[in-house]
Amino acid sequence: MSEESTRKPDPAPTHKLAVIGYGTQGVYHTRNLRALDDVAIDVVGIYDTDPRANEDAAADGLHVYASAADILADDDIDIVFICTPNDSHHDYAISALRAGKHVLCEKPAMMNSAEMREVAAVAEQTRRMFMVHQNRRWDPDFNVIKKVYDEQLIGAPTYLVQRIHGSRGIPGDWRQLPEHGGGMILDWGVHTVDRLLTMVDSPVVDVYGELSFALGHQVDDGFRAHLTFANGFHAMVDVSTTSFLPEAKFWMQSAQGTVVIEDWEMNGRMVRRTGAEEDDATPVQAGVGLTKTMAPRILDYKTLATTTPPVEVLPLPEVDVDVMDFYRNARDVVDGVAAPVITNESVIRCLTVLEAVVASARTHEVVHPEQA
C-alpha cells in the first residue's frame, strides 16, 4: 500500500439535525442516522405537538424543543428533517431555509407543484439543500424492473403495470382529510409516478386518470393513472386500498418477453422467446371456443414447463441498492461534494403529472402535461 492511500482522510464535519414531527417517520430517520457509522449527522432534538411523541423523544435521549422556531433559532442545528403532516411541509421548509438550515423532507414534498416550485426557488436563493425522502426509488422490486428496462433484458419494453394493492382503506387519521393532503394520489402516487418518471427518459404526452372514492371519504382511496410517453412506452399505475386479492406489483412486457414481480417478497420471473415462431399454433379449446392466437405457450405455470417454440424462464436479475445512500447523499450535498440524488426538478415534475391525473379524472378527458 502506498503512503498516500493509508493516510487518513480529513474527518468529515459532524452535522447536527433536528426532527420536526416525531411520528413513525421521525423515529425511523432518527434510528437510521444513529445506526449509520459512516454518516456524521447527529440527531440532536425534536419538536412535536403530541405529548406522547415528546415523552418518546426524551426516552430516546433527544432534546425536546418547545417550538419549531426554537429549532430554527438554534445555531447548532444545521439540518432540519420535516416529518409532519403534508400540509405543513411548505411553511416549515420556507422558514427553515430562510433560517439558513438545510432541509430534508418527508413525501409528499408539498401539497401541489406550485408550492414545490416556491420552495425549490427559496432553496436556490438561500443556497441550502432541500431534498425530499423519495425512499422508494431504492425499493428492490422497482430497481429490478428498472434494470430490465434499462438493459432491455426482455427486449424493448412496451408496457408496464405498477400496482400497490392493499385492503385496509386509508388509515384513520389526517390521511383521510383533504386539507392535510390525504388520499392515495399524495401518498402512493408520489412514489409510483416518481419512479416511473425516473425510469423512462421521455416526456409524458398523455395522461388518463381514474380516481376511486369507494370508501366514501373526501379524498381518493385509490387511483389508476395511464401514462403514455413520447417514446411510445405505456404505463399504468394502479393504487388501491380496496384490493382483497393483490395482483402483481410489477408486470412489464415487450414483443419478446414479459417480467413479473408478484409481491414484496420478490417472487417473480422473466420469460423470453428464444427464437422465431415456427408455425401457427394449433387451435386449442379455451372456454367454449377454439383459439389459435391465445394457445398457451407454457402449459403448467406451477412447474413452468414450456411448450414449443421454446421460451426460456429466467430468474429476476440481481440488484444491489441501499436506501441508506439517501442519508449519505444528503451529507455529501451539505458538505458541497455531491449533487442531490433526488432533484427538486424531479419532484416538481412528479407533482405536475399527478395533477394531470386528478384533472383527467375530474374532466373525463386526456391531459397532455409535457406535450411538445
Added chain:
Amino acid sequence: MSEESTRKPDPAPTHKLAVIGYGTQGVYHTRNLRALDDVAIDVVGIYDTDPRANEDAAADGLHVYASAADILADDDIDIVFICTPNDSHHDYAISALRAGKHVLCEKPAMMNSAEMREVAAVAEQTRRMFMVHQNRRWDPDFNVIKKVYDEQLIGAPTYLVQRIHGSRGIPGDWRQLPEHGGGMILDWGVHTVDRLLTMVDSPVVDVYGELSFALGHQVDDGFRAHLTFANGFHAMVDVSTTSFLPEAKFWMQSAQGTVVIEDWEMNGRMVRRTGAEEDDATPVQAGVGLTKTMAPRILDYKTLATTTPPVEVLPLPEVDVDVMDFYRNARDVVDGVAAPVITNESVIRCLTVLEAVVASARTHEVVHPEQA
C-alpha cells in the same frame, strides 16, 4: 301424470343449413349441429374456395356447392351459416337475407357498425333471422363474473379487469391484414367488449383506448380499452398477443371484496371482508419503507391463511350454462317461438364502442360514445 302432459308435442320442423366457409369454425358448427339430438337443423352442404376444405366436406358427407349463389338458389336450404373471413360477411349476409334465407354468422359480424346497421335493417325488412355467433357469452369464467356482479356477491363492484393474454402473435393468415378485418379489436375485442356490455346495464360514457402494434403488422396486435359506465362502474379490457406471463383472466373488486379467475381452468376465488375494520393496521416493512395502508391482510396466499380483522376466502360460485343453447335459440328463432338471444342491437353497440376505442387510440383523447 295427466293425459295432456304425456301427449307428444308436434315434431319440430327440420331445417336445412349450408355453411359458407368450411374452415375451423365451419367444421366446428357442422360437428355441433350433427351431435345435438334436440336441434333439428341438418347441415346439408358447404361452399368454400379452398380445394382442401371441399375434400374435407365431401369426406364428411356434405354436398359441395360450386358457388355461394348455388346455395342461395337452393330452395331446400333455409339457413346459411357464414364462416368466412371478416370482410366477406356483409355481402354474403345481404345476399342470403334477400334470397329468403335465415343467417347465422361468425364474429366479428361486420367490419364496422355501419355495415352491421345495414344488415340488421335488411333482416328486419326481409323478416329473416340474422344472428351472430357470440359464443363467448357462454364462457364459464365470464358467467361466474356476471353472477358475482349481478348478485353482488362481493358487494357492489367498482372495477373489472378482463384479460386475454397470449404470446403467439397473430396467426399468419388473413388475420394480419386490415382489408380482411384482421387485428385484435375485431378478434377478441368483439368478445370481451360484447360481454361487458351484456353484463353492465348502463351507457358507456367514457372510452380511453390504447392499441399495440408491437409486432409491426398493419393491424393491432393487442389493445387496452378503459370504459367508464354512467353508473360509475369502470372496466378495463386488456388483449395482448405478446404476453409471455398471462395475468388473471378476470379480476373484479368492490369496497368489500375481490374476485379473481386466474386461467381457462377456472382456478380462482373470492375474498370478502366480514366485518368493520377494528383498528388501523400496524405498520409493516415493505420494500425499503413502512406501510400501514398496504399492510397485507392475507399473509400467505399459497395457503390463504388470513389475518385479523377477518376476511373470508370463498370458492367461485357455480354456474350452469351451455353454449349449445346458441343453436337451440337459433332453431326457436327460425321457428318463430323465441327472440334472438344475441340481438343485432347489441352487436351494433359493441362495434360502436370498439370504434370509440380505436378513435381514442388514434386521437389520444377520450371518446364519449353513449353520453347523454
